[in-house]
Amino acid sequence: MTRFLLPLAFFALLLVVLVVGLKHAPDKSLIPSPLIGKSAPAFTLSSLFDPRESVSARDLGGRWSLVNVWGTWCVECRAEHPELLQIKQQGLVPIIGIDWKDNDDDAQAWLSQLGNPYDRVGADRDGRVAIDWGVYGAPETFLISPAGKVVHKKIGAMTADVWQREFLPLIQAATTR
Amino acid sequence: MPIELAHFALILALMLAAAQAWFGLAGPALRNERWQATAPFAACGQFVFVALSVGLLIHAFIDNDFSVKYVAENSNSALPLFYRVTAMWGAHEGSMLLWILVLSLWTLALVSRLRTLPPSFGARAIGVLGIISFGFLLFTLLTSNPFTRLIPAVPDGNDLNPVLQDPAFAVHPPILYMGYVGFSVSFALACAAMIEGRRDQLWAHWIRPWAVMAWAFLSCGIALGSWWAYYELGWGGFWFWDPVENASFMPWLAGTALIHSLAVTDKRGLFKSWTLLLAVSAFSLSLLGTFLVRSGVLVSVHSFAADPTRGVFILAFLVVMIGGALVLYAWRAPLMKSAAGFDFISRESFLLFNNILLAIATAVVFGGTLAPLIADTLKLGTLSVGPPYFNPSFLVPAVPLLALVALGMHTRWKRGGLGTARRPVLIAFGVALVLGLALSLGVYMHPLPLTPVGAVVGCWIILAALIDPVARLLRRQRVPANVLGMSVAHIGLGIFALGITFVQSNTIERDIALKPGQSTQLGEYVFQYLGGGDVEGPNYEGYRGKVSVTRHGQTVATLFPEKRHYWVQGTVQTTAAIDPGLSRDLLASLGDDVGAGAWSLRVQYRPLIRFVWIGALIMAIGGTISVIGRRERSAVGERSTSQSAAENRA
Amino acid sequence: MTPRRRRLYWVLGIIAGVGLATGLALQAFRQNVMEYLDPSMIAAGDVKPGRRFRLGGMVAHGSVDRVPGSLDVRFVVTDCIHSVPVTYDKVLPDLFHEDAGVVAHGRLDEHGTFVADEVLAKHDEKYMPPEVARSLKQQNACLQSVANAH
Numbered sequence: 001m002t003r004f005l006l007p008l009a010f011f012a013l014l015l016v017v018l019v020v021g022l023k024h025a026p027d028k029s030l031i032p033s034p035l036i037g038k039s040a041p042a043f044t045l046s047s048l049f050d051p052r053e054s055v056s057a058r059d060l061g062g063r064w065s066l067v068n069v070w071g072t073w074c075v076e077c078r079a080e081h082p083e084l085l086q087i088k089q090q091g092l093v094p095i096i097g098i099d100w101k102d103n104d105d106d107a108q109a110w111l112s113q114l115g116n117p118y119d120r121v122g123a124d125r126d127g128r129v130a131i132d133w134g135v136y137g138a139p140e141t142f143l144i145s146p147a148g149k150v151v152h153k154k155i156g157a158m159t160a161d162v163w164q165r166e167f168l169p170l171i172q173a174a175t176t177r
Numbered sequence: 178m179p180i181e182l183a184h185f186a187l188i189l190a191l192m193l194a195a196a197q198a199w200f201g202l203a204g205p206a207l208r209n210e211r212w213q214a215t216a217p218f219a220a221c222g223q224f225v226f227v228a229l230s231v232g233l234l235i236h237a238f239i240d241n242d243f244s245v246k247y248v249a250e251n252s253n254s255a256l257p258l259f260y261r262v263t264a265m266w267g268a269h270e271g272s273m274l275l276w277i278l279v280l281s282l283w284t285l286a287l288v289s290r291l292r293t294l295p296p297s298f299g300a301r302a303i304g305v306l307g308i309i310s311f312g313f314l315l316f317t318l319l320t321s322n323p324f325t326r327l328i329p330a331v332p333d334g335n336d337l338n339p340v341l342q343d344p345a346f347a348v349h350p351p352i353l354y355m356g357y358v359g360f361s362v363s364f365a366l367a368c369a370a371m372i373e374g375r376r377d378q379l380w381a382h383w384i385r386p387w388a389v390m391a392w393a394f395l396s397c398g399i400a401l402g403s404w405w406a407y408y409e410l411g412w413g414g415f416w417f418w419d420p421v422e423n424a425s426f427m428p429w430l431a432g433t434a435l436i437h438s439l440a441v442t443d444k445r446g447l448f449k450s451w452t453l454l455l456a457v458s459a460f461s462l463s464l465l466g467t468f469l470v471r472s473g474v475l476v477s478v479h480s481f482a483a484d485p486t487r488g489v490f491i492l493a494f495l496v497v498m499i500g501g502a503l504v505l506y507a508w509r510a511p512l513m514k515s516a517a518g519f520d521f522i523s524r525e526s527f528l529l530f531n532n533i534l535l536a537i538a539t540a541v542v543f544g545g546t547l548a549p550l551i552a553d554t555l556k557l558g559t560l561s562v563g564p565p566y567f568n569p570s571f572l573v574p575a576v577p578l579l580a581l582v583a584l585g586m587h588t589r590w591k592r593g594g595l596g597t598a599r600r601p602v603l604i605a606f607g608v609a610l611v612l613g614l615a616l617s618l619g620v621y622m623h624p625l626p627l628t629p630v631g632a633v634v635g636c637w638i639i640l641a642a643l644i645d646p647v648a649r650l651l652r653r654q655r656v657p658a659n660v661l662g663m664s665v666a667h668i669g670l671g672i673f674a675l676g677i678t679f680v681q682s683n684t685i686e687r688d689i690a691l692k693p694g695q696s697t698q699l700g701e702y703v704f705q706y707l708g709g710g711d712v713e714g715p716n717y718e719g720y721r722g723k724v725s726v727t728r729h730g731q732t733v734a735t736l737f738p739e740k741r742h743y744w745v746q747g748t749v750q751t752t753a754a755i756d757p758g759l760s761r762d763l764l765a766s767l768g769d770d771v772g773a774g775a776w777s778l779r780v781q782y783r784p785l786i787r788f789v790w791i792g793a794l795i796m797a798i799g800g801t802i803s804v805i806g807r808r809e810r811s812a813v814g815e816r817s818t819s820q821s822a823a824e825n826r827a
Numbered sequence: 828m829t830p831r832r833r834r835l836y837w838v839l840g841i842i843a844g845v846g847l848a849t850g851l852a853l854q855a856f857r858q859n860v861m862e863y864l865d866p867s868m869i870a871a872g873d874v875k876p877g878r879r880f881r882l883g884g885m886v887a888h889g890s891v892d893r894v895p896g897s898l899d900v901r902f903v904v905t906d907c908i909h910s911v912p913v914t915y916d917k918v919l920p921d922l923f924h925e926d927a928g929v930v931a932h933g934r935l936d937e938h939g940t941f942v943a944d945e946v947l948a949k950h951d952e953k954y955m956p957p958e959v960a961r962s963l964k965q966q967n968a969c970l971q972s973v974a975n976a977h
Contacts, residue, residue, distance in 0.1 A: 004450065004506060004507045004510045004511055007454060007457075007458075007503050007506060007507075008500070008504060008506070008507050011461075011499055011500060011503055015492070015495075015496065017547065017550065017551050017554055018468070018492060018550075019492065020554040021550045021551075021553070021554050022488045022489065022492060075246070075249045075250055075327070075334065078327065079327055
């Protein structure tokens with residue numbers, strides 16, 4: 001009689017394993033940024049608009065800023081663009097752009113067509129700087145503290161929700177202290 | 178046409194699925210005949226809206242509507258039309274929609290054959306299918322919506338991975354899903370039987386064609402996937418015991434046990450609880466496979482973008498469907514027991530062995546697939562389980578199983594023994610012994626210990642499967658569809674067994690660095706590297722080498738392996754050069770430029786590898802024959818359980 | 828043979844069969860299941876030479892050294908804290924390159940060199956369980972520590 005309950009019992013056991021496995025799953029798929037808490041990696045790139053000018057980590061010191069890695073080839077970057085423009089409009093934090101593995105002409109055209117949310121844009125044509133910043137894919141946005149430390153990172157498109165729930169509190173908490 | 182219409186259509190489909198479930202199950206339960214009769218209509222309606230939704234999405238792809246985020250992520254205006262269409266199921270959201278479409282297609286098929294079933298029984302099965310549809314529709318609408326907009330739209334989409342722009346790869350998901358999802362019908366029918374607590378064995382007769390058809394599709398789908406991996410990935414492998422491969426193989430194993438168990442239940446009313454459990458298990462394994470691939474629990478190259486929230490949803494769905502079915506089983510199966518006897522060497526006992534061995538095989542694959550997950554969960558360390566475990570362990574149940582097939586096909590029901598088939602079967606064994614040994618010792622030399630076993634068993638299965646049809650033809654009798662189907666399917670199995678045996682034991686594979694003009698010998702074949710040159714394609718640049726293959730001095734093939742570098746994706750792809758043949762494949766793939774004017778190459782000789790896929794295909798054809806040629810009984814007529822098998826069924 | 832006797836033989840037969848299958852499977856399992864180790868674990872010294880295992884980490888920058896004209900290649904796998912030299916004599920996968928994650932199967936020889944018989948790079952077509960993520964993590968950690976050192 002009880003042998004008919006065996007399959008159900010086995011399934012229950014399996015469920016336990018799957019539930020536990022699922023709870024751990026975010027650990028496996030999340031690539032944590034070992035950068036958090038450390039100083040922003042040094043870099044020097046030529047500016048997208050004027051090759052004689054440079055954009056470097058020195059531009060990050062002294063106040064809260066965002067570093068946004070993007071490219072014209074990336075669909076999600078297009079999706080987050082309006083939000084970046086909004087953030088620029090708010091005027092709280094400047095955004096430094098890193099144009100990753102992109103074509104300069106395409107990038108300039110993109111920005112003039114859609115609007116430029118960046119204070120400065122560096123052209124990371126070979127992707128070396130992105131490697132230093134541990135970039136996994138575009139878009140990625142880093143929050144840099146006035147001391148020049150990486151405080152937070154968002155992998156994927158920036159949305160109003162993420163900005164308000166993840167980034168703003170960190171900025172505001174520090175400034176009210 | 179706005180994509181929001183497709184979204185709306187899907188919501189309507191969701192509501193109709195709910196109606197389908199409600200009317201299908203509550204109708205018979207409350208003896209409301211009108212409700213009962215409404216269920217099929219709800220199912221048809223659901224199909225219409227699902228088809229509309231899918232059609233609109235495909236239309237968006239064809240039209241290059243990059244304002245739809247899913248289209249932008251998975252297509253490109255430079256993509257040929259065929260691949261723009263097939264891109265619809267290229268990623269998670271779209272493939273879920275495909276799942277739902279295939280499910281509603283199968284439901285529609287069941288509705289069309291409703292007259293072969295008693296009304297309440299059929300309604301219940303449709304109701305269960307409605308629950309499944311509802312779950313998947315809800316999941317898609319809540320967590321995997323393919324209809325979100327991208328505003329502003331991008332001028333062009335992402336390029337599809339070039340590796341995926343391949344005809345076999347493009348059609349592989351629909352065929353696989355036809356199989357995978359097809360077992361939902363036998364699942365639903367089994368649930369209906371359990372809900373009704375039927376003490377007869379008619380339900381087994383009704384389920385049979387549905388189970389066999391799903392099984393046939395799944396066999397094709399798996400074979401197609403394996404064949405694609407072989408020629409696309411470039412290194413000669415065709416089965417890696419990858420979790421996603423295993424996720425489709427386990428339902429196949431359970432499905433094979435199911436179709437055989439159904440034969441026993443149909444014919445003699447035995448194994449009822451086995452059959453019910455197998456019907457539940459086959460589809461449960463499909464659902465489990467879906468969970469494993471999409472939840473991020475197992476990381477594999479095949480898995481879609483992992484998202485744990487999706488995993489939670491699917492898990493909840495598993496609890497409802499599988500848990501529910503198993504509760505039904507625990508409650509009803511004791512009622513439905515059978516009590517007939519059978520002799521030791523009878524068809525029934527062979528099929529019982531069959532069930533047990535296939536169950537063990539499923540367990541072996543199941544254990545190996547989940548072991549890394551279990552070990553990680555229980556913090557036992559990081560395990561990796563691969564071919565070194567699967568290959569030997571799987572052979573343990575598989576070899577005895579194959580060895581028994583030839584006998585099992587001919588033992589008689591109930592009384593047992595081989596009867597008049599004894600001499601032909603023994604003669605077949607003798608011939609198989611000679612052929613098998615000749616092949617493994619004479620033709621393909623240097624056998625491994627199991628090679629002669631595999632060769633003899635493979636030949637024996639093929640010859641034994643021919644006995645019945647040939648005997649009938651000699652007596653100038655008709656060969657009924659079910660006899661023909663069974664023979665063809667088992668011949669396919671024998672061919673498959675031969676292929677696997679020799680490809681595993683006699684493949685020669687060599688990595689070697691060669692300068693132009695140098696050569697290497699693989700068995701009877703001499704592979705000579707003749708240098709190469711740079712090539713350029715529409716979105717890649719690469720190097721193409723030239724390899725000539727000779728045998729006894731005669732040129733047998735000229736191969737052009739390539740190494741491609743795709744600029745946009747930044748990926749490198751090895752394009753293997755394959756000379757296909759029924760008796761053997763010859764392969765050459767490029768490694769790297771190793772300096773000093775030499776390139777590293779991998780050259781391979783793979784005997785009888787085509788038999789693996791051809792065998793699987795023939796199995797599927799056999800199954801299809803038996804379904805199409807099935808003589809339909811009149812619908813509702815109850816049959817006494819002791820009715821003897823007067824029909825010409827084997 | 829009475830039905831009871833027959834059933835008894837059935838049960839015994841099934842138990843024996845299942846037991847045999849389980850035993851053989853577990854045997855194959857234990858012998859063929861590999862653990863995953865990174866260079867730090869190896870430096871900690873808990874590996875017996877001759878035992879086959881998976882080594883994961885990053886291919887150290889500038890470490891790939893090929894004997895020209897042959898398949899023999901040497902490289903170093905590192906997790907930026909410790910490193911392990913590796914030798915391999917077959918075709919390397921397409922996605923194998925320096926500063927990228929790699930997983931290799933093989934054994935440690937008496938000199939502490941890992942003799943690989945199989946090398947997989949990330950997103951290889953062959954199955955790779957969570958080690959992919961771990962290698963990637965290490966790759967990132969590695970690059971950071973290299974960058975921070977400047």
